[in-house]
Amino acid sequence: xxxxxxxxxxxxxxxxxEAGTHAxxxxxxxxxxxxxxxxxxxxxxxxxxxxxxxxxxxxxxxxDPPPFERTLCTVDYAFPWDALVVDFxxxxxxxxxxxxxxxxxxxxxxxxxxxxxxxxxxxLAAPRLAERGYNQAWxxxxxxxxxxxxHADASLLLRLAGGAHxxxxxxxxxxxxxxxxxxxxxxxxxxxxxxxxxxVDDVMTTGATAREAAATLLRAGAAAVDVWVLARTPQSQ
Ligand SMILES: [Zn+2]
Ligand SMILES: [Zn+2]
Numbered sequence: 526x527x528x529x530x531x532x533x534x535x536x537x538x539x540x541x542x543e544a545g546t547h548a549x550x551x552x553x554x555x556x557x558x559x560x561x562x563x564x565x566x567x568x569x570x571x572x573x574x575x576x577x578x579x580x581x582x583x584x585x586x587x588x589d590p591p592p593f594e595r596t597l598c599t600v601d602y603a604f605p606w607d608a609l610v611v612d613f614x615x616x617x618x619x620x621x622x623x624x625x626x627x628x629x630x631x632x633x634x635x636x637x638x639x640x641x642x643x644x645x646x647x648x649l650a651a652p653r654l655a656e657r658g659y660n661q662a663w664x665x666x667x668x669x670x671x672x673x674x675x676h677a678d679a680s681l682l683l684r685l686a687g688g689a690h691x692x693x694x695x696x697x698x699x700x701x702x703x704x705x706x707x708x709x710x711x712x713x714x715x716x717x718x719x720x721x722x723x724x725v726d727d728v729m730t731t732g733a734t735a736r737e738a739a740a741t742l743l744r745a746g747a748a749a750v751d752v753w754v755l756a757r758t759p760q761s762q
Pocket of ligand 1: 535536537538539540554555556557558559
């Protein structure tokens with residue numbers, strides 16, 4: 526995929542950008558829509574959920590702290606991002622990774638948090654990867670890693686096949702379904718020892734997937750895990 530192959534029409538307002546402008550080069554959203562729909566505001570530093578007032582963590586994270594240290598979240602999973610994510614994930618529009626990852630990279634830069642040694646996608650199980658043809662989290666992870674000068678890897682953390690699709694389950698069932706869903710590639714555990722990891726995903730809903738994946742990485746020897754996610758569902762479920 527070359528930059529020149531991307532559309533220069535804004536995905537939201539349908540305005541065409543002039544060739545050579547930033548929007549034309551990254552595709553997807555024009556500068557106006559980007560500033561309009563990338564809402565600022567307070568989020569829980571741990572899980573990225575919106576907060577009404579500044580606090581070290583949301584109620585959920587205080588009651589049951591997640592294994593990851595912090596979540597950097599760029600947008601709410603709402604208009605127009607929900608439709609873009611669906612196109613990106615389910616309609617084969619893999620080229621949207623460039624624009625979405627550019628927004629996420631800006632979030633990481635603005636946070637000025639410690640950068641990780643590894644940028645890892647939340648993996649898909651092999652059957653789902655075969656069905657979709659690509660892992661949207663990997664497309665984001667590798668694009669971000671390239672922009673930030675970091676190492677991305679799609680084979681350190683693996684997801685085992687089996688179990689129901691997360692979207693069809695309630696919260697408690699999701700957590701049960703995820704138990705032992707992830708493993709660290711046994712021959713590569715050494716690469717993880719004492720390292721900080723950023724775990725990348727497109728959307729965080731309950732956080733159950735990120736919790737389980739982060740716990741797996743920590744058990745395998747990672748020093749710390751951060752989560753970099755494009756979109757957060759507005760309220761923890
Ligand atoms: Zn626009
Ligand atoms: Zn939280």
